Amino acid sequence: xxxxxxxxxxxxxxxxxxxxxxxxxxxxxxxxxxxxxxxxxxxxxxxxxxxxxxxxxxxxxxxxxxxxxxxxxxxxxxxxxxxxxxxxxxxxxxxxxxxxxxx
Numbered sequence: 001x002x003x004x005x006x007x008x009x010x011x012x013x014x015x016x017x018x019x020x021x022x023x024x025x026x027x028x029x030x031x032x033x034x035x036x037x038x039x040x041x042x043x044x045x046x047x048x049x050x051x052x053x054x055x056x057x058x059x060x061x062x063x064x065x066x067x068x069x070x071x072x073x074x075x076x077x078x079x080x081x082x083x084x085x086x087x088x089x090x091x092x093x094x095x096x097x098x099x100x101x102x103x
Contacts, residue, residue, distance in 0.1 A: 032071035033093035058083040
């Protein structure tokens, strides 16, 4: 099923929370792109390590709102990636991962 951004927002916080919990169980508490570990108690979107749901194929490009098209991403990666295709974002994300590992 393909969903628009507005449909995703209408899912509501409870449904998004359920999806986030399934993804945490599936992938663990870290950003799929840069590897940062999440602090699950944080809920302020201004914090760079907040756990957000990112779509591998962006919903703006017709990506489905399904667990199979979703990963957990820190707010910083999700925001910077925007609707960039995963193939274009991956080299940037890998550089971020190397930088964080070296720090």
